[in-house]
Amino acid sequence: MKLSLKVKTAVAALALAIAGVGATLAPAPAYADATNQIKNGMAATNLSGGTANNLETVAKRVINVILYIVGILAVVMIIIGGVQYTTSAGDQAAVTKAKNTIMYGLIGLAVAVLAYAIVNFVLTKLTT
Numbered sequence: 581m582k583l584s585l586k587v588k589t590a591v592a593a594l595a596l597a598i599a600g601v602g603a604t605l606a607p608a609p610a611y612a613d614a615t616n617q618i619k620n621g622m623a624a625t626n627l628s629g630g631t632a633n634n635l636e637t638v639a640k641r642v643i644n645v646i647l648y649i650v651g652i653l654a655v656v657m658i659i660i661g662g663v664q665y666t667t668s669a670g671d672q673a674a675v676t677k678a679k680n681t682i683m684y685g686l687i688g689l690a691v692a693v694l695a696y697a698i699v700n701f702v703l704t705k706l707t708t
Contacts, residue, residue, distance in 0.1 A: 636707065643699050651692040657685035 661681030668674035 640703055647692050647696045654685050654688035658682055
């Protein structure tokens with residue numbers, strides 16, 4: 581019985597991860613550039629960036645998606661630990677397991693938040 585619950589949880593987490601990655605890497609909508617100038621009947625656009633900028637953007641998105649997924653999983657683990665704690669019915673082993681689940685969920689959440697801040701700080705400093 582417990583194995584099927586673990587399989588269902590793993591499948592749900594995988595589906596959530598695939599949906600998150602797909603949504604993050606989806607193409608952004610394009611809007612008209614108000615700075616375009618019409619010269620000789622053709623629009624002159626300012627094309628800046630190039631492959632280095634696009635590679636940086638993709639890398640930043642992928643890293644952020646991974647960190648978001650880790651953060652979401654940490655919050656889910658905290659919730660699961662809270663439910664375990666509530667339903668422990670005084671069983672000392674179950675209470676200890678629930679407290680450990682909550683503690684590790686909080687540690688995971690702290691690591692995800694700090695990693696997000698460090699990665700964005702480093703990428704910002706490297707691009708300027």
